[in-house]
Amino acid sequence: MIGVHDGLNSPRKESGTEDTSPFPSKYLMRNTRVLRVVKAQIKEVPMEVLEAAQQELVNIVNLGNNQLREIPKDMILLNEHLTQLILSRNQISFVPTNISQYSKLEVLNLSSNLLCELPMELGGLHLLRELDISHNRFHHLPACIYELSQLESLVAHDNNIKSVDASDLGLGGMPELLILNLNNNDINVVPPILGNMPKLKSLELWGNPFRQPRHQILSMGTPAVLSYLRTRIPI
Template sequence: MTPPKTQDDTLSQLKAGKLQGSTSLKLSAQLTEFPSEIFELADSLEILDLSGNALTDLPADLYRLKKLRILFCSNNQFTHLPEVLGQCENLSMIGFKANQIKHITESAIPTHTLRWFIVTDNALTQVPHALGECSKLQKLMLAGNRLSSLPASLANCHALELLRISANQFETLPDFLFDLPKLTWLAYAGNPFCNTIEQALISQHHIQHIDWQALTLQQVLGEGASGVTYQALMQDEGEHEPVAVKLFKSGLTSDGLPRCEMHANLLAGEHPNLVGVTGVIHNHPQGIQGLVMPLLNPHLKVLAKPPSYESCTRDVYADDLKLTLQQAEFILKGITQAAEHLHANGLMHGDLYAHNILWGAEKVVLSDLGGASFLPLDNPALTKKILKLEARALAVLAEELEAVVSER
């Protein structure tokens, strides 16, 4: 049996010239410098993933990789976005999550080609005006920085559909966001202007505490950006009840803060089309935050896969998925009712996508409140504008469901 290939093997193969013609390359091998041998793939390389290294810069002639479309340099040691990116003629997706980036020059943005820009979890106090020149920009992920404003030029990003600005320093939401014709998925929790809203909402809510000692973890059910979910048994008055337990990772996720997700789940309360919450974990030995939730029927299926590099903001449905009209209407009705319940409880889902929907013959569930935001209910006019975005997300879902309805 051949042992699995390691990243060191990939680096050795690259240096030995054995990767000629590769369209995709992933290297995570404690690199402190960009391997010059990558340029030997200039005629073919489209996707380059250098995440999880110790890089601080990229070569000034990176533009020689003329076919490069997608570049990931997350979890490195960059303090600036390399200016050469602005000269890469086909670069449409850039990911520099979890670095220490403090500054982005105007010239570092490939304005003619950029569709998807990820600088989550850095130290940015501002983003460049040049982003407003990105007519193809659909996805902008800025959560976990030190931003208190966005450049007015972003009002020109008429293709922008998804925006993440959670866990920053905003005192208010920029007005121009609500004039963007395609903005559909927005997350803004964990900013000063909505922290007070969050605290006011959660202070009125009764929280059931469940002692860690009452829980016995079993197999992993799933892992996402914010945490790991386990099947578990909960001891209650001598009985052992099957439950799901989500243990949150510390720090920041691509959508925002675990604290906000936990509070959103608590505020969402009970609804037939939501996962629901049994209680909050108390007395975890490492102080890890967690939720105890009802265990869903394992026969429920995920409606679609998350967006691909190509689809960017659109979920990917299985080619063989065919719904009856009745099934599609059942799913849409259930998700609409779930969203309305969240709105009535002071929440916007913010990530209302088919990949967050579980469904079966008799039940449909909207899951994952990691991108949820708290509604400014004391400002009805602003709340109405925010909820128009969620209505747009429901309209997208309706279109997608219609597209997979069988003609039979």
């Protein structure tokens, strides 16, 4: 995924004393502007940690590979500065409607959770460039995604997606899209109009039950796939 940063490894000792908390100190957050807690089995983030992160102008949060069941409610304290939010490999089953308040968010990673829908309010993230919803339970691409006009990378592999909307109200209305990964879904038909997407550089479709384009075309790479799809557009 383009440009995703997960922060820096944080030391566990300060001033000669050992700190058993998995959360970084305010001093580390001040120096890095990163709140990074991964593989720590945490189920929540204390409010005082997020208050400290707010004070230190943290703009990157990585809480990947934990046991979160929801996006921490007090995370909203960071909404004015947050540009990257990584919540992969948790147990999150819904995204709250206040996600739209993270107005500066550019990167959102929700992969490997329990999601089957996203709120329409997510479409209000007008600066979002990268969205990863892979390894979830989606049966379709949520409609809010089509509102993300600046999105450059959409990673949605390993879901249960059965079809995609490639019209001007769907993917066809996303002029900045460079990367589209739909591997390992349940797509039966690839819309030929995908071939007309102006900036698409990487289209991944392996592991779906459609018959066309055939594997030999897929193996030739994205330019060949897009060229083939254009030949299938009805005149």
